[in-house]
Amino acid sequence: MHNEPSGRDDSKSPWGGNGGHSGPAGDEGRKHSGPGLASLIVGSVMMAGFFTLLVYMGTLISSELPAGSPIDPRQLVMSDRLKATLVFVSIGLMGTVAGFLAGFVLGLIGLLQRDRRKAFAVAGTALNGVIPVFVLLFLLLAQMAAPA
Numbered sequence: 001m002h003n004e005p006s007g008r009d010d011s012k013s014p015w016g017g018n019g020g021h022s023g024p025a026g027d028e029g030r031k032h033s034g035p036g037l038a039s040l041i042v043g044s045v046m047m048a049g050f051f052t053l054l055v056y057m058g059t060l061i062s063s064e065l066p067a068g069s070p071i072d073p074r075q076l077v078m079s080d081r082l083k084a085t086l087v088f089v090s091i092g093l094m095g096t097v098a099g100f101l102a103g104f105v106l107g108l109i110g111l112l113q114r115d116r117r118k119a120f121a122v123a124g125t126a127l128n129g130v131i132p133v134f135v136l137l138f139l140l141l142a143q144m145a146a147p148a
Contacts, residue, residue, distance in 0.1 A: 032117045036110025039124025042103035047131060050096040057089045097135060103128035 064082060078086070107128055110121030 030115055030117050032119070033110035033113050033121045035106045035113070036116070036118065036121025036124055039103045039107035039110055039128060040120045041124075042099055042106060043124050043127035043131075046096045046099040046103060047127065049099075050093065050131060053089050053092050053096065057086065057093075060085060060089070097132055100128045100132045104132070 060082060064078060103124060107121050107125030110116070111118060111125060113121075
């Protein structure tokens with residue numbers, strides 16, 4: 001029953017002749033892009049680290065605010081220990097942004113490879129490109145909202 005012709009011409013199908021289950025035409029023998037996969041892994045690790053550091057920084061700052069008061073940075077009296085911790089967390093955040101940029105470059109390299117599948121490269125490039133753009137937008141908004 002599976003060997004019977006289906007009545008359609010699969011040779012012109014963009015998905016190949018295996019009932020649409022083999023992926024895009026010509027992908028059967030191609031390997032995944034190594035830099036693309038590395039880009040996706042780097043982006044995933046950097047995203048986990050980035051958000052972990054953001055949550056940790058928020059927890060540190062909120063623990064120093066007086067209980068029940070509205071959030072006012074002028075009320076925050078930071079100890080030397082808190083200042084040092086925030087400096088190291090900030091350096092870690094900058095490191096994750098640098099990791100995102102490295103992952104973005106790896107994704108672009110993966111996209112430029114010939115005879116390789118591009119799925120991981122596209123996902124890695126998108127993941128590594130989105131977070132730094134949001135960080136830059138957030139910094140610009142914070143700068144515009146800062147009192148003169």
